[in-house]
Amino acid sequence: MAEYKWPAMAERSWIGKRVSRLDGPQKSGGRAKYGSDMNPAQLLHGAILTSPYAHAKINSIDTSAAKASPGVTAVITIEDAGKEIQWEGTIIAAVAAETEAQARDAARKIKVDWQVLPHLVQDDDLGKAGSRAKPAGEKIQGDPDAAKTGAAFRMSGEYGIPVLTHCCLEPHGQVIQWKGDEIVSWSSTQSVSNYAGDLGGQIEVPATAIKVHQDHIGGGFGSKFQSDQWGAFCAQLSKQSGGRPVKFFLDRNVELMIAGNRPSHYAKITLGADNAGKITLWESDSWSSGGFAGGNIPPIPYVFTKIANQRLSHNAVSTNNGPQRAWRAPNHPQASYLTCAAIDDLAAKMGKDPLEVFLANFDLTARGDAYTRQLKKAAKLIDWAGNWKGRGKNRQGHIAHGLGIGVATWGGAGHDSRATARIHPDGTVELECGTQDLGTGTRTIMTQVAAETLGLPMDAIRLKIGENAYPPSGASGGSTTAGGVSSSTRIATTDVLNLLFEQLSSSLDNTPAANLEARNGRIQVKGNPAKGMSWREACRKLASPIEALGHNNPRNPRGLNTGGAAGVQVAKVSVDTETGVVTLDKIVAVQDCGLILNPKTAESQVYGAMIMSVCGALYEERIVDELTGRMLNADMEFYKLAGAPDIGEMVVEMEIDPENDARGVIGLGEPPVISGIAAIGNAVANAIGVRVPMVPLTPRRVLDAMNGNGRIS
Amino acid sequence: MSSPKEQDKHKGSKGEVSRRGFLEVTSAGGAAAATVVLDQPAGAQSRTQAGARIAGPGPVAITLNVNGKMLKVSVEPRETLLDTLRGPLDHTGAKRVCDRGTCGACTVMMDGKSVYSCTVLAIDAQGSKIETVEGLTADLKNDALVNAFVEHDAQQCGYCTPGFMVAAKMLLKETPKPTYAEVKAGLSGNLCRCGTYVGLRNAVLGAAQGGRA
Numbered sequence: 001m002a003e004y005k006w007p008a009m010a011e012r013s014w015i016g017k018r019v020s021r022l023d024g025p026q027k028s029g030g031r032a033k034y035g036s037d038m039n040p041a042q043l044l045h046g047a048i049l050t051s052p053y054a055h056a057k058i059n060s061i062d063t064s065a066a067k068a069s070p071g072v073t074a075v076i077t078i079e080d081a082g083k084e085i086q087w088e089g090t091i092i093a094a095v096a097a098e099t100e101a102q103a104r105d106a107a108r109k110i111k112v113d114w115q116v117l118p119h120l121v122q123d124d125d126l127g128k129a130g131s132r133a134k135p136a137g138e139k140i141q142g143d144p145d146a147a148k149t150g151a152a153f154r155m156s157g158e159y160g161i162p163v164l165t166h167c168c169l170e171p172h173g174q175v176i177q178w179k180g181d182e183i184v185s186w187s188s189t190q191s192v193s194n195y196a197g198d199l200g201g202q203i204e205v206p207a208t209a210i211k212v213h214q215d216h217i218g219g220g221f222g223s224k225f226q227s228d229q230w231g232a233f234c235a236q237l238s239k240q241s242g243g244r245p246v247k248f249f250l251d252r253n254v255e256l257m258i259a260g261n262r263p264s265h266y267a268k269i270t271l272g273a274d275n276a277g278k279i280t281l282w283e284s285d286s287w288s289s290g291g292f293a294g295g296n297i298p299p300i301p302y303v304f305t306k307i308a309n310q311r312l313s314h315n316a317v318s319t320n321n322g323p324q325r326a327w328r329a330p331n332h333p334q335a336s337y338l339t340c341a342a343i344d345d346l347a348a349k350m351g352k353d354p355l356e357v358f359l360a361n362f363d364l365t366a367r368g369d370a371y372t373r374q375l376k377k378a379a380k381l382i383d384w385a386g387n388w389k390g391r392g393k394n395r396q397g398h399i400a401h402g403l404g405i406g407v408a409t410w411g412g413a414g415h416d417s418r419a420t421a422r423i424h425p426d427g428t429v430e431l432e433c434g435t436q437d438l439g440t441g442t443r444t445i446m447t448q449v450a451a452e453t454l455g456l457p458m459d460a461i462r463l464k465i466g467e468n469a470y471p472p473s474g475a476s477g478g479s480t481t482a483g484g485v486s487s488s489t490r491i492a493t494t495d496v497l498n499l500l501f502e503q504l505s506s507s508l509d510n511t512p513a514a515n516l517e518a519r520n521g522r523i524q525v526k527g528n529p530a531k532g533m534s535w536r537e538a539c540r541k542l543a544s545p546i547e548a549l550g551h552n553n554p555r556n557p558r559g560l561n562t563g564g565a566a567g568v569q570v571a572k573v574s575v576d577t578e579t580g581v582v583t584l585d586k587i588v589a590v591q592d593c594g595l596i597l598n599p600k601t602a603e604s605q606v607y608g609a610m611i612m613s614v615c616g617a618l619y620e621e622r623i624v625d626e627l628t629g630r631m632l633n634a635d636m637e638f639y640k641l642a643g644a645p646d647i648g649e650m651v652v653e654m655e656i657d658p659e660n661d662a663r664g665v666i667g668l669g670e671p672p673v674i675s676g677i678a679a680i681g682n683a684v685a686n687a688i689g690v691r692v693p694m695v696p697l698t699p700r701r702v703l704d705a706m707n708g709n710g711r712i713s
Numbered sequence: 714m715s716s717p718k719e720q721d722k723h724k725g726s727k728g729e730v731s732r733r734g735f736l737e738v739t740s741a742g743g744a745a746a747a748t749v750v751l752d753q754p755a756g757a758q759s760r761t762q763a764g765a766r767i768a769g770p771g772p773v774a775i776t777l778n779v780n781g782k783m784l785k786v787s788v789e790p791r792e793t794l795l796d797t798l799r800g801p802l803d804h805t806g807a808k809r810v811c812d813r814g815t816c817g818a819c820t821v822m823m824d825g826k827s828v829y830s831c832t833v834l835a836i837d838a839q840g841s842k843i844e845t846v847e848g849l850t851a852d853l854k855n856d857a858l859v860n861a862f863v864e865h866d867a868q869q870c871g872y873c874t875p876g877f878m879v880a881a882k883m884l885l886k887e888t889p890k891p892t893y894a895e896v897k898a899g900l901s902g903n904l905c906r907c908g909t910y911v912g913l914r915n916a917v918l919g920a921a922q923g924g925r926a
Contacts, residue, residue: 024863027871028878029853030806030846037805100796101789169810169818169872169906218808218872219906252811439870439907604866604912611908636811636904644900644910 002494004558014448018600021444034216036249038175038186044096046248047103049110051090054320054629055119058083065109071102074240076233086292087322088630089257096237096246119320121624123264123289124713133315142309147281151272155346160266160694160712161334162621165256170218172259173249178239183210190220191475193434196468199227203235212468222326223260225475253634260325263290265298265334269342277360282307287315290324302335303407306364329670333677340406340678348391358405367566374568374590381588382570392689400575404682406675412667413563414483414552415474421492422547427536432464435473435485441601446489453493455518479667483561484552486665492550499546561664565671567591571679575687580699584648592655594666606652606672613676614642618696768836775839780848788835795819797835806846806875817903818876821845827883846875849882861920869907876903881917
């Protein structure tokens with residue numbers, strides 16, 4: 001049985017090193033090709049007609065003018081007469097034409113007779129939801145009534161966090177060619193290996209007839225797991241256009257309306273604590289909406305799951321908005337905000353420093369030691385002791401300063417992944433895997449692992465990913481990719497190296513394979529480097545290429561990967577009390593993440609996640625108009641993202657040490673995106689002296705809260 | 714969030730009317746000009762009595778100077794420079810993200826000034842020197858700014874990165890030794906969703922300190 005465990009920290013050549021991402025030059029120079037960049041010969045362009053109404057019935061559709069429009073090659077009706085549509089942006093029909101402009105012209109000529117129906121698009125006021133709110137049950141633990149009566153301190157507050165859209169910069173879409181019996185797709189997908197089966201299921205074509213290519217993807221964040229209806233109708237348009245390829249990507253406005261969003265969460269929360277500051281009671285009435293299908297129950301109380309006495313009730317609100325999709329750490333940022341804001345408010349009620357209250361209650365979490373260690377580190381990095389003053393007590397003129405805390409937990413164990421490693425007699429090495437690089441650095445870490453295992457430089461490894469012809473590997477979601485592909489790569493390269501060792505044994509005095517090692521471009525006898533040969537010389541002894549398939553089975557990850565990341569973030573803000581403008585001065589992340597394959601790209605993940613948190617805390621939200629049922633900011637002027645000047649100083653402290661390293665690889669996509677909103681929200685409350693209940697913390701909401709009008713709806 | 718330079722991007726570099734400028738003109742009472750354009754027979758290029766150049770509405774043959782090469786292409790007058798570059802000219806470094814002059818992913822240089830190519834009509838770019846990210850980083854391996862982007866990991870998914878590259882080239886051309894505040898301002902006309910601003914800021918500062926960008 002081969003030994004797959006990671007080499008000891010001190011003995012690593014590539015793993016754990018700050019290696020620059022391999023596709024960096026291609027991306028920086030605009031050479032990297034995305035699905036939306038593909039321009040195959042004879043390309044046609046797609047365009048769509050969407051519903052302008054949030055809720056309406058189609059009386060009739062007339063596509064005759066569109067079919068007769070110049071340049072049109074195919075018109076498909078997606079929703080038929082009689083259909084009741086439930087959100088703005090629903091795709092009604094699609095057109096293919098010689099040019100994009102001609103396709104748009106034709107789509108505009110499609111006539112739809114609508115019967116407009118009443119809608120509900122806003123979800124912040126449960127009282128207005130009526131029958132659209134569906135109770136999702138009540139959960140009781142311990143004796144909440146007694147805890148409420150007996151609590152030395154009690155705090156009640158309400159908190160809200162709105163719907164965000166994924167706003168991937170590369171919109172959803174693809175170029176597809178359906179010619180004869182074969183389909184070729186250049187898609188924008190988080191799941192190269194599963195795309196063909198998903199698309200094939202929609203259009204009744206065997207997965208084996210569908211080839212998927214994707215070198216790069218311009219953002220997914222959980223919204224690009226499926227082939228989607230646009231994959232299906234784009235394929236149909238191609239088929240109906242004589243097998244010419246068709247390019248269709250969503251326009252920005254439709255992208256923001258229908259291509260995924262993070263559900264809202266609202267909660268009225270009561271906390272109780274004893275004289276020592278120990279939390280004894282959690283009560284919450286929560287509601288959420290992720291569109292027409294309703295909303296998820298948030299995982300609250302978040303992290304502090306062991307609060308003895310709890311009563312929770314939840315309502316899922318169905319609204320006439322585009323449907324939710326997984327959004328980087330689904331439901332966790334919302335739950336972290338709701339929970340950490342309530343604990344921060346409890347500390348204020350007790351007149352205590354929230355740092356002390358969080359520390360005093362970490363035994364109510366699954367990993368109290370980790371959170372205690374991390375919060376102490378974060379507090380030091382932001383000089384909590386020197387900077388913290390009570391709520392509303394740190395003012396210089398009209399500028400108020402504050403500090404706040406947020407906590408996070410995530411799994412992140414590796415997914416099911418297969419990779420093939422192949423050594424050729426000329427010494428070249430191929431590594432094939434049906435995974436995808438979302439920009440997290442997947443290419444880079446796989447190459448590091450392969451080079452490490454084979455004792456070669458990184459440029460000796462020819463890595464091939466992004467095609468479904470390669471061994472299947474899981475979708476990139478839930479921080480599962482790093483663990484999955486690093487483990488399958490480690491197993492494949494270890495096994496193929498053992499095959500090489502076995503073939504070399506006779507050339508090296510019959511040294512058993514177990515006593516050989518690959519180091520510094522040589523195959524040599526362990527403990528006797530002089531006895532060996534160069535890699536190329538060794539490979540020349542092969543009669544034909546050798547290969548091995550590595551499989552990371554999540555049920556038996558062989559110690560190579562695991563789940564369970566903990567993180568703490570602490571924010572420092574300044575608030576202009578005259579304008580209500582919040583400035584993030586500094587944010588610190590302390591994150592454990594097992595064995596860090598590449599600190600440089602790992603830190604980038606954390607920086608990026610913190611910046612996303614700044615967006616969510618201060619700027620971005622979907623705004624829908626109850627009167628018209630329409631999204632008012634389906635664009636990038638008013639769907640606000642932070643820019644380069646808006647993000648303040650960022651400090652990332654990755655916990656790299658033997659204890660964490662021994663846990664194996666843990667994915668890092670989700671953990672750092674969870675707690676930043678809570679930290680910033682709490683820092684603003686600390687600065688201005690009152691809670692701003694609803695995020696993002698826009699100037700108006702800040703001023704309203706300071707004037708005693710803070711509310712969630 | 715906007716820098717003075719960002720304002721320049723809304724105009725064609727030679728004072729010609731960009732798409733946004735066109736909208737401003739028409740909303741100020743210039744609708745008659747648009748009507749004249751639409752009244753012309755398809756495929757025609759002609760002049761009004763007053764001498765204004767008329768193109769379209771059908772495709773017209775134009776020549777664009779892209780990265781030093783004269784490229785012939787047939788476009789409808791309503792087509793943006795961005796779509797012409799990405800489609801028929803297959804220069805896909807510039808990306809279409811917001812398609813309305815907000816995000817900067819489509820940034821190119823026209824006559825040495827950065828512009829949002831989604832706000833410039835292709836026909837208005839005739840006679841201008843257009844430089845795309847591919848041209849501005851022609852020597853990819855030895856480009857100091859590319860190397861700084863890589864060294865400081867100024868990209869994740871990479872879809873916004875080419876736009877930032879052009880913006881950074883513009884910044885360092887005008888301000889070779891920028892302060893930290895100038896770097897932030899110089900990058901403020903572009904947006905990133907993955908959150909690469911830390912790497913971007915460090916990359917531009919690093920390249921400037923190296924004095925080679």
